[in-house]
Structures are given as C-alpha cells and as structure tokens.
Amino acid sequence: xxxxxxxxxxxxxxxxxxxxxxxxxxxxxxxxxxxxxxxxxxxxxxxxxxxxxxxxxxxxxxxxxxxxxxxxxxxxxxxxxxxxxxxxxx
Numbered sequence: 001x002x003x004x005x006x007x008x009x010x011x012x013x014x015x016x017x018x019x020x021x022x023x024x025x026x027x028x029x030x031x032x033x034x035x036x037x038x039x040x041x042x043x044x045x046x047x048x049x050x051x052x053x054x055x056x057x058x059x060x061x062x063x064x065x066x067x068x069x070x071x072x073x074x075x076x077x078x079x080x081x082x083x084x085x086x087x088x089x090x
Contacts, residue, residue, distance in 0.1 A: 017042075 019027075019042075027038040066074065075083075081090050 024038075027041055030036075030041055031038045066072075077090065078087070081087050
C-alpha cells in the first residue's frame, strides 16, 4: 500500500454516549463557569479514567503472575529505590 492510498485514523471521532442527567448538569455548570466545551471535560474525564483502569489492570496482571510463580510478597519501595539508585530520594 502506498502512502497516497493508506488510510489514517481521524484525530477525533463523534460518538453518542448516554449519561445521567446529573452528570450532564454537572458538565454544563463546569463548562459555563470556564468557557470550555462540555466535550472537553468529558474527554479529559474519560482519558483519566481509562489511564487509571489500564494501570489497575496491569497491576492486577502482575499480582496474578506473582501468585502463579508462588511469590507471596513483592519488593518494598526502599528495595526498589535502592536498586534504581534512588535511595533517600523518595
């Protein structure tokens, strides 16, 4: 496929998400106070949630892997900091 025929993803996508009136009212108030669009705040909230969820899933997978290997404990923050040369900096 040549560069001229390659399709790229759009920078944004329009979708419909149904949210409770209470959340819509809250978005409306915040948007009115700041002059930003409701979509801006909805996007920021969704980005933050998805990042947190991804972190949670990675941590859960690491915990399951530790359990599968028979490890009951991880490393302490102090031990990790020492290994990374950050002892006393955290």
